[in-house]
Amino acid sequence: MSWITNGPLITVQVMSGLSVGMLLFLVSVGMSLIFGVTRIVNLAHGCFYMVGAYLMVTLVEVLPDRAWTFWLALLLAPIGVALLGGVIEMGLLRLIYHRDPLMQLILTFGLILVIGTLVLLAWGPDNKSVSRPDALAGSVKIFGQPFPSYYVLVLALAPLVAVALWLVFYRTRWGMLVRAATVDREMLGALGVNVAALYTQVFMFGSWLAGFGGALAAPTVAVALGMDGDVLTTAFVVVVIGGLGSFAGSFIGALLVGLLQSFGILVFPAISIVLLFALMAVVLIVRPWGLLGRPEP
Amino acid sequence: MRIRLRSGMPVVAIFTLVLVLLATAGPAAAQGKPIRIGEINSYSGLATVYTFPYREGLLMAAKEINDAGGVMGRPIEFIFRDDKLKPDEAVKAARELVGQEKVDFLAGCISSGVGLAISAYAKEAKTLYFATHCQTSRLTWDDGHKYVAHTTNNVNQYVRALAKKASTLPYKKWAHISPDYEYGHNVWDEFIAYLKLQKPDVQVMQENWPKLGETDHSSYVTALLQSNAEAFISSVWGAQEIAFVKQARPFGLFDKVKFISASVGNPDELDPLGKEAPIGAITPGFAWYDDGMQKRHPKLAEWVKKYQDRTKKEPTLGASWGYASAYIIVEAIKRAKSAETDKVIAALGEGYEMEFPWGKVIMRGCDMQAIPPQWVGTVKMNAQNKPVLGDIEETHGKDVIKSCDEVAKLRAAAAEKKK
Numbered sequence: 001m002s003w004i005t006n007g008p009l010i011t012v013q014v015m016s017g018l019s020v021g022m023l024l025f026l027v028s029v030g031m032s033l034i035f036g037v038t039r040i041v042n043l044a045h046g047c048f049y050m051v052g053a054y055l056m057v058t059l060v061e062v063l064p065d066r067a068w069t070f071w072l073a074l075l076l077a078p079i080g081v082a083l084l085g086g087v088i089e090m091g092l093l094r095l096i097y098h099r100d101p102l103m104q105l106i107l108t109f110g111l112i113l114v115i116g117t118l119v120l121l122a123w124g125p126d127n128k129s130v131s132r133p134d135a136l137a138g139s140v141k142i143f144g145q146p147f148p149s150y151y152v153l154v155l156a157l158a159p160l161v162a163v164a165l166w167l168v169f170y171r172t173r174w175g176m177l178v179r180a181a182t183v184d185r186e187m188l189g190a191l192g193v194n195v196a197a198l199y200t201q202v203f204m205f206g207s208w209l210a211g212f213g214g215a216l217a218a219p220t221v222a223v224a225l226g227m228d229g230d231v232l233t234t235a236f237v238v239v240v241i242g243g244l245g246s247f248a249g250s251f252i253g254a255l256l257v258g259l260l261q262s263f264g265i266l267v268f269p270a271i272s273i274v275l276l277f278a279l280m281a282v283v284l285i286v287r288p289w290g291l292l293g294r295p296e297p
Numbered sequence: 298m299r300i301r302l303r304s305g306m307p308v309v310a311i312f313t314l315v316l317v318l319l320a321t322a323g324p325a326a327a328q329g330k331p332i333r334i335g336e337i338n339s340y341s342g343l344a345t346v347y348t349f350p351y352r353e354g355l356l357m358a359a360k361e362i363n364d365a366g367g368v369m370g371r372p373i374e375f376i377f378r379d380d381k382l383k384p385d386e387a388v389k390a391a392r393e394l395v396g397q398e399k400v401d402f403l404a405g406c407i408s409s410g411v412g413l414a415i416s417a418y419a420k421e422a423k424t425l426y427f428a429t430h431c432q433t434s435r436l437t438w439d440d441g442h443k444y445v446a447h448t449t450n451n452v453n454q455y456v457r458a459l460a461k462k463a464s465t466l467p468y469k470k471w472a473h474i475s476p477d478y479e480y481g482h483n484v485w486d487e488f489i490a491y492l493k494l495q496k497p498d499v500q501v502m503q504e505n506w507p508k509l510g511e512t513d514h515s516s517y518v519t520a521l522l523q524s525n526a527e528a529f530i531s532s533v534w535g536a537q538e539i540a541f542v543k544q545a546r547p548f549g550l551f552d553k554v555k556f557i558s559a560s561v562g563n564p565d566e567l568d569p570l571g572k573e574a575p576i577g578a579i580t581p582g583f584a585w586y587d588d589g590m591q592k593r594h595p596k597l598a599e600w601v602k603k604y605q606d607r608t609k610k611e612p613t614l615g616a617s618w619g620y621a622s623a624y625i626i627v628e629a630i631k632r633a634k635s636a637e638t639d640k641v642i643a644a645l646g647e648g649y650e651m652e653f654p655w656g657k658v659i660m661r662g663c664d665m666q667a668i669p670p671q672w673v674g675t676v677k678m679n680a681q682n683k684p685v686l687g688d689i690e691e692t693h694g695k696d697v698i699k700s701c702d703e704v705a706k707l708r709a710a711a712a713e714k715k716k
Contacts, residue, residue: 006523009519009523012519013515013516013519016513016515016516016519020513020515116341116342117341120341120342120345125345125346125348125349126346126565126568126569127346127535127536127539127565127566127568127569128569129539129543129569129570129571129573131571131572131573132573137547137573138547139547139548139549146547146548146549147547147548148544148547148548149547150547219543220540220543220544221512221536221539221540221543222535222536222537222539222540222543222569223569224343224346224535224536224539225342225343225345225346226342226343226510226536227512227536230510230512231512261513261516262513262515262516263516265507265516265517265520266516266519266520272508273508
């Protein structure tokens with residue numbers, strides 16, 4: 001337990017916890033957004049994260065090897081995922097909005113299997129990896145402790161995304177419509193808003209966020225089959241803690257979960273897995289609708 | 298289109314004729330009733346990186362065997378089933394294969410949990426099961442019985458070979474990172490026990506048990522850096538180890554603490570890591586491309602070429618295991634002069650040795666456990682800037698594996714526990 005008095009070490013630990021939290025935030029806010037508007041719990045959301053990472057691998061491979069390749073790929077990969085999301089929304093989900101929630105779950109669960117198999121067919125069974133851009137391959141010293149430079153990028157980018165999201169939702173007309181849709185979809189339709197198009201846009205935007213999370217996370221992990229399942233579970237916990245449909249809730253939930261994982265391992269190594277679900281259980285008992293969620297009327 | 302349709306009849310006739318000719322061609326091709334082997338493995342999802350090359354090796358051997366006349370004039374045929382990495386799915390498939398398909402034998406497994414489940418079913422169904430790809434030593438030892446044979450390396454052998462190598466390094470203070478499930482505990486227990494046997498003054502400084510499939514390892518990296526250990530062993534594997542290595546590198550972990558890994562030398566980890574590979578790491582691996590390997594095993598290059606021609610890919614350890622497994626199964630049938638379960642078990646119980654392009658594999662009679670060559674090497678960059686395994690030291694499993702007496706004790710202890 002010598003680390004408790006080691007200030008620099010704790011700082012580094014907080015920062016790596018926060019960077020993990022930031023990646024989680026990107027995935028979970030998309031999931032929360034899609035649920036908030038369409039009322040669908042999208043189990044295939046983790047797949048969008050996985051496809052984002054795989055597209056990143058391919059783009060880095062096929063684009064000419066320059067200093068900007070990584071950044072262009074980081075821009076394009078999530079757009080590809082958004083297009084996939086659009087196709088899925090228009091081709092499948094649109095048909096089941098009025099159905100039983102159980103039916104919707106079965107459909108999105110089926111999508112996990114279909115997308116998983118398609119990824120296997122398209123990219124093959126081998127593990128893949130994306131190298132960090134050379135400028136970010138090393139580490140920086142924080143109070144004398146090494147800290148990976150790439151995590152600095154993640155720490156810097158994710159709050160930018162959070163601020164941009166806030167601006168979109170609270171300062172644009174589209175954001176206002178989205179927020180209105182989370183409160184009362186029928187009324188919004190009755191007021192003459194094209195709700196179907198809004199759903200598609202929201203779903204594509206949510207997919208984009210997950211794809212961006214996957215593309216940004218790709219250099220820190222192995223891009224492999226099964227990466228969708230891991231992220232889905234954790235993102236789900238984040239969304240439940242933060243409150244389904246609440247954007248700020250996702251942000252706080254993701255940071256909490258990131259820090260909990262980072263410190264849980266140091267403090268209670270044997271039960272660090274349980275901590276995550278224990279936190280979720282406590283939140284569900286105290287505030288069943290999540291930290292910043294609204295109780296169902 | 299119309300023209301083709303009209304001339305369709307003669308084309309069909311010629312085609313049929315060619316087919317008949319092809320089918321009857323080849324004087325040696327096997328013709329009897331096929332010997333059918335139900336093969337259960339994970340052919341979807343994350344384990345495909347191992348099982349696809351394995352299946353290629355298996356099918357390549359099966360084709361060679363059948364082209365050469367099969368076994369006792371009968372071709373061998375594999376009937377594949379996907380276990381989805383789940384023991385219950387595997388047992389369901391085994392029941393169907395034995396019950397409806399009437400297979401002669403069962404084979405397969407990548408996950409140790411699946412292997413143990415199929416083995417338990419095989420014992421109950423009195424059907425011989427060849428575990429071909431999972432590695433837990435429990436299969437033929439603690440949980441061994443007469444209906445299970447293990448045609449590939451087990452954890453005990455390669456971890457002991459690795460520990461033996463580790464004992465020659467100038468490090469006394471050790472730590473580890475192992476996934477918190479059967480395999481991780483198995484590797485760490487075997488490693489540290491054998492290391493202490495070789496070098497009694499070894500100290501364990503610190504332990505890390507991430508969950509299987511953990512994606513963020515920065516806390517473990519911090520813990521390892523703070524542990525004052527001089528060296529550590531990792532039994533984290535596959536995608537998880539790639540993530541671990543990528544996350545540990547910027548912290549300078551591999552410069553400060555010597556890295557020993559149970560699996561990082563395999564191409565499924567080294568290739569994707571590329572320039573981020575942990576240079577200097579000591580690890581087992583099937584380095585068929587190594588000059589020393591090819592010199593010691595003159596037939597290896599030819600086998601590799603055959604595999605590459607067939608699959609357009611480079612072989613893996615799993616591919617060699619699939620290939621060897623088919624031959625080991627066929628050899629047992631040959632020696633039994635029958636595909637009857639009891640006779641094949643009796644032949645396996647006698648034990649036998651086989652030469653493969655990568656060396657000698659002993660099928661030991663007392664536990665029906667394969668004992669193959671063992672390789673430990675060091676991760677290096679080759680001239681093309683691709684990470685490879687170099688400085689390969691080759692030993693044999695027979696020099697390290699637990700003896701038949703020890704196995705008997707393990708089985709007796711396990712039987713005692715069940716009571």
